Amino acid sequence: MLLPAEKEVRALLARYAEARFRHDLQPNGHSSRELEDTSYTLCVMTGTRTVEEALAAADALLEQFRANRGAGAEVSRALAA
Numbered sequence: 001m002l003l004p005a006e007k008e009v010r011a012l013l014a015r016y017a018e019a020r021f022r023h024d025l026q027p028n029g030h031s032s033r034e035l036e037d038t039s040y041t042l043c044v045m046t047g048t049r050t051v052e053e054a055l056a057a058a059d060a061l062l063e064q065f066r067a068n069r070g071a072g073a074e075v076s077r078a079l080a081a
Contacts, residue, residue, distance in 0.1 A: 008045070009061050009062060010062070012041060012058075013058055016051075019035040019038045022034070042055070
């Protein structure tokens, strides 16, 4: 499976949060479609079947990106020494 870019994961999570908030605040046909579309995209991006799984997978991806940045900083410091 191809990994999405960190920027894309963060942007989609923000879109999902906005859609969830709007739909919870004032549910209507538009907010329902927006939430459904964003949920589907999040599932596809993370290779999961439910929104709960997708959110957990997105969190794990973000943690992986963070860890990779930390490892990259360690390598840079070692090379600079």
